[in-house]
Amino acid sequence: MKIYTRTGDAGDTALFGGGRVPKDHLRVAAYGTVDELNAVLGVSVVEVTDTQIRDRLEAIQHDLFAVGSILATRPRPDGSAHPHLPPLPVARIDEMERWIDAADDELTPLTQFVLPGGSAGAAHLHLARTVCRRAEREVVTLAAEETVDPDAIRYLNRLSDLLFALARLENHRAGRADVTWKK
Template identity: 50%
Template structure:
């Protein structure tokens, strides 16, 4: 499916790039912005994995693979879904969203209900997971924006929406099951 013999091609030197169907678009095209931000998210997840162990690291590895699936989905316009190709287009699937929901529900049972908003921070892993959460939200916003201009797989948006929730819950777990969460204190610094 993927064969990379040469890393640079020079084909984007004038500010355009190829989508999955070889259509050339500007590098600032909403589709490129969406899947480029998914790629950025994958890199941020890689940083979080430097601090993760066991089941959390395994889950983050699955998410990284899902993010490549998501990038592949977003880079191939939905209108080309019936085009002939050597392999079927890779699209996000409801089961990937359901897996996140199941994990969120299981992890959330170990946490006390929140009585304030959580500030990004705490343990190094939690801080990185909050960074993942915010990049995931940006990827979601860009993907929703893309959906106003082009037909996209709705599971792509659903996945990103659940993923940011997953990062939030796992960030709380990484903060000693929420006991080390840094809580917002409204107006605490007013004079």
């Protein structure tokens, strides 16, 4: 199978499950940003020094493939799920909340705004957090126009919170202080 197909040379792309849309369609922007987030998490995995954090990020990367494939698929007219789609990893939302709570238990309470930085791993996690927030905004925009599973929005919202907590945890475990905003 060749990497290039030439089918998108006119500026449109195929959706999973059928149909074509322009490459600047809201759906393409949403799943494209989820793909970008996955790539940024891949860089974060390389930079993070803590094994537990790396393992969690790798699990999330697999989740994001499912989220992206769901976003790349128009809902069926009867509302049923496409038979070849992976399930949305809804159970991970509660798990991410537990991970955030555990990180908060280990960290000192926040008293100042935290700037992206500290260790290389934490800086990359902060970058991933901002890409995650953009992905969430783009999915919300898509949901205003077309049907989107609301759990996809919940997943991305919780993930951005987790990435903030993990960035702080990576700094803490690496012996680096968070970079705080000085007025």
